[in-house]
Amino acid sequence: MDAFDDVRPAVERLDLLCEPVAAALRAWRGGVPVEEVRYVDTDADKADTAVLVESYGPWLLEQSANCVVVAGKRGGEVSLAACLVLSHTRVDVNGAVRRRLGARKASFAPMETALGATGMEFGGITPLGLPPDWPLLVDSAVADSPYVLIGSGSRRGKLIVPGKALAELPGATVLEGLGV
Secondary structure, eight states: OTTOSOEEEGGGOGGGSOHHHHHHHHTOOSSSOGGGSEEEOOOGGGOSHHHHHHHHOTTHHHHBEEEEEEEEEETTEEEEEEEEEETTSOBOIIIIIHHHHTOSEEEEOOHHHHHHHHTOOTTOOOSTTOOTTSOEEEEHHHHTSSOEEEEOSSSSOEEEEOHHHHHTSTTEEEETTSBO
């Protein structure tokens, strides 16, 4: 990602990451070496995708992904999951997500629920360090990307991660058409 001056392996910047993300990097497993997960120190005021794209360049919209927390409901039971889609798409909550979770109804989780359950900040939720029992639904376009820019768990900073590494995260399922 040429737009950023200071790009380093995220394992060298654990002090700047929230604990769930730092723990996930310390426990990293998979076919992609953890050193390929990069950290970019960005201003917390530029955490939102639209502001980030405006500040660093429109091409980032195609190379960024958003992670959102959804709540699936069935028979009075609520289950949480995370969805990762490219930033220029939106999550198919009422179609792909609802079907995959086997829920009668699916919606975006309330912000307080998402932040409390993940230990992350609004605008920085990332698929690294999610609760271990959560499903992680990854759009196939994300998994097929050479790399994507995602949240770091806090509003400050971003992670640059190979798409194939995101597809290998604990609980991950790659779905075609998750992002529409």
